[in-house]
Every structure is written in C-alpha cells, then in structure tokens.
Amino acid sequence: MSEVEISVGGRKYSIVCNPGEEPDVLAASEELDKEANIILKSIGKVSDVRVLLMAGLMLGGRLKSIEKDLNDKSKDGK
Numbered sequence: 001m002s003e004v005e006i007s008v009g010g011r012k013y014s015i016v017c018n019p020g021e022e023p024d025v026l027a028a029s030e031e032l033d034k035e036a037n038i039i040l041k042s043i044g045k046v047s048d049v050r051v052l053l054m055a056g057l058m059l060g061g062r063l064k065s066i067e068k069d070l071n072d073k074s075k076d077g078k
Helices: 022-043 048-076
Strands: 002-008 011-017
Touching: 002 022, 002 048, 011 022, 022 048
Parallel strands: none
Antiparallel strands: 002 011
C-alpha cells in the first residue's frame, strides 16, 4: 500500500491507497479541497466532518447532473 498526504479545507490527511493510484487520489482530493474551500468561505468555520460531508454532497450532486446530461444526450442520439 502507498500513502498520500492530501489537504482538504486547510487540514492535512494521510490516505492509504493501492500503488499507482496516487495521482488519482491527489486529483480527487484537489476537487474535494476546492469544494471545501467554497463552503468555508461561504459559511465560515464548521467541523471537519461537516465540511467533508457537504463537499462530498456537492461533488455527488455535480456528478449526478453530469450523468443525467450524458444520459439525456445518449437518448437524443438514438
């Protein structure tokens, strides 16, 4: 196993991943950090758990929207 240090919302975390997954973990953590910083700027100081939960929900919502758009486009193409 490999260990990667990431930063989310101004906090550092050590994450264990499979060898070779480090770039993907770092890229994903950068997206999570962007969302966390938006949340922290808009509502101020909240617990780490709440920031991570809210950032994850924001990213999940964005993913669902993209999936819906792709699904709609594939239906239109048939």
